[in-house]
Amino acid sequence: MLALQHVHHIAIIGSDYEVSKRFYTKVLGLTVIQEVYRAERQSYKLDLALHGQYVIELFSFPNPPARPSRPEATGLRHLAFAVADVQATVDALQKHGIEAEPIRTDELTGKTFTFIADPDGLPIEFYAS
Structure with a gap:
């Protein structure tokens, strides 16, 4: 190993x-x-x-070539950051003109999360810590 x-x-x-x-x-x-x-x-x-x-x-x-699709293309699926408060993160992103997907709850952990996209469409997740 x-x-x-x-x-x-x-x-x-x-x-x-x-x-x-x-x-x-x-x-x-x-x-x-x-x-x-x-x-x-x-x-x-x-x-x-x-x-x-x-x-x-x-x-x-x-x-550079464009990303083939979002997010199920082979390779990196998304980048995730832990945050203390998902709604506060969404509110801060909106101040930059960035819309997040609706906040969801992970059925396995009970934690909330959402996604945005970077300027090239790379999915970025914000996950409650």
Whole structure:
């Protein structure tokens, strides 16, 4: 068995770097650790943290292909964040003009959750902690 310790990071490619950067930093509130432009790849790499812990690499590439479908395409299904209050999260998102799906209750845990989409349609879940 492998001796995995924890998830190191999640990598996301945005179709419009500035739009994605604004969403992940200004809307979701992740903080920038480091931003690098890699000229040989015509690509930005933005390292983002949540409460000081490195969690997301945001990339830009010229002309990336679109995500095939939402959310049942092969590959990453969605990104989920734990929140103390799902309704308060929905209210805060609305202030940024982002509409969330109706709040649901997980029939297995009894916890509430909802989904939004990032600027490229990647499903993002907010799940009551």
